[in-house]
Amino acid sequence: MNADRSAAPADGPPLAHLARLRRLPAVHRRLRDCTGVGELLAAGAQAAREECGFDRALVLGLDGDRLRAGATGVLADPASDELRRLALANPVTLEPGSPEAELVRRPEADVATGDRPSPLAAALGLRAFALGVIQPEARVLALLVVDRPEPAIGPLDRAQVSSFAAMLAVALERVVLRARIDELSRELRHLTSSTQALIGEVNDAPISIPTGHGYGSAFPRVDVIDPVASADGPLSLLSPREVQVASLLVEGRSNREIAAQLMLSPETVKDHVSRLLRKLRAGNRVEAVSRFLALTGEDAAAAGRSRRGR
Structure with missing residues (x-):
């Protein structure tokens, strides 16, 4: 023995x-x-x-x-x-x-x-x-x-x-x-670059004379996202974590399900989704999924099936 x-x-x-x-x-x-x-x-x-x-x-x-x-x-x-x-x-x-x-x-x-x-x-x-x-x-x-x-x-x-x-x-x-600190560091770096891009967009936005009350939107609404918005590729608009969240939205996951899979709090996932809507200029989750798939060039039904099968 x-x-x-x-x-x-x-x-x-x-x-x-x-x-x-x-x-x-x-x-x-x-x-x-x-x-x-x-x-x-x-x-x-x-x-x-x-x-x-x-x-x-x-x-x-x-x-x-x-x-x-x-x-x-x-x-x-x-x-x-x-x-x-x-x-x-x-x-x-x-x-x-x-x-x-x-x-x-x-x-x-x-x-x-x-x-x-x-x-x-x-x-x-x-x-x-x-x-x-x-x-x-x-x-x-x-x-x-x-x-x-x-x-x-x-x-x-x-x-x-x-x-x-x-x-x-x-x-x-x-x-x-340690993983959370690393992710926070990446998010802060990405937020810094996003803030710089937004400041540039404010400066470059055309000036318009309002036809009604108010001064209009600082960022002109666009209905189609340019798939070559960045020299680094369309998904460079999003942080790696935002891409993960968007991919799970394609599968129809709820915030709570996304939080469980990515080991985040539901509040953190809610913040990621809010930033996704803003960056993709989407009014809701369905529109965000559609625009995300337009960036990746995937078909919605096929993308959902392939991701669920992984």
């Missing part, structure tokens, strides 16, 4: 557990340097399998009352990736009283996974398994699942997996924060 998986003697933890604890700071530094959430969760599952002494590991996201795979791509470990594919085909509903439901309800509790029936274990064929809560803030976002044939899971195993999941949550918070 592997020495890393030996049961803890009565007088203290085995040396293998102490060695793993000493390696955790280096593991954490490696995880927090990941560039995206998917990369982090895949690397975290791999590290949990290796460092905690298990055969298989994956991260399941919490979607309402269901546990789903899908946040990561293909896992490097074949056995873990087989588990991931099984989870993709069999999303698990949290049932009251199950170990996974109790852990989501009481993240701070020491929930023994072998003491009660587990729909998660039944769906994925788990044997001796442990769960760790990934909770960067107040809400549980995901569960770390680790599994092996033997020996049975003890309190020391549960504590180690729980600590690893907490470390993964800290790394997740850092990766998401």
Whole structure:
């Protein structure tokens, strides 16, 4: 039997557990340097399998009352990736009283996974398994699942997996924060260039004598967008995030659905949509979609089908 998986003697933890604890700071530094959430969760599952002494590991996201795979791509470990594919085909509903439901309800509790029936274990064929809560803030976002044939899971195993999941949550918070800061920097740069373009448009707009009350619009209304409005191409009018939002509008997604997919708040998505309407000079979302497709040269029906099929 592997020495890393030996049961803890009565007088203290085995040396293998102490060695793993000493390696955790280096593991954490490696995880927090990941560039995206998917990369982090895949690397975290791999590290949990290796460092905690298990055969298989994956991260399941919490979607309402269901546990789903899908946040990561293909896992490097074949056995873990087989588990991931099984989870993709069999999303698990949290049932009251199950170990996974109790852990989501009481993240701070020491929930023994072998003491009660587990729909998660039944769906994925788990044997001796442990769960760790990934909770960067107040809400549980995901569960770390680790599994092996033997020996049975003890309190020391549960504590180690729980600590690893907490470390993964800290790394997740850092990766998401860094991604948001990078996106904000890109948006600010793009807004600066957009502001300069708008100032130029104000200066270059023709002067007209109003025929009614008021002084007229500062920007003459145009009904057709020039597809060569910029030397860099028509989509240079939009920031990369605005292009993503516009593409999801083509699919008919709501602001809340777009927010969930792009990991943004609904208020942020609303701001992006408002800027899209202004930049595309559209009166509503339908008109914005039409003008966006005119810029990309796509047919509306074909574009919606191709994007939904991805």
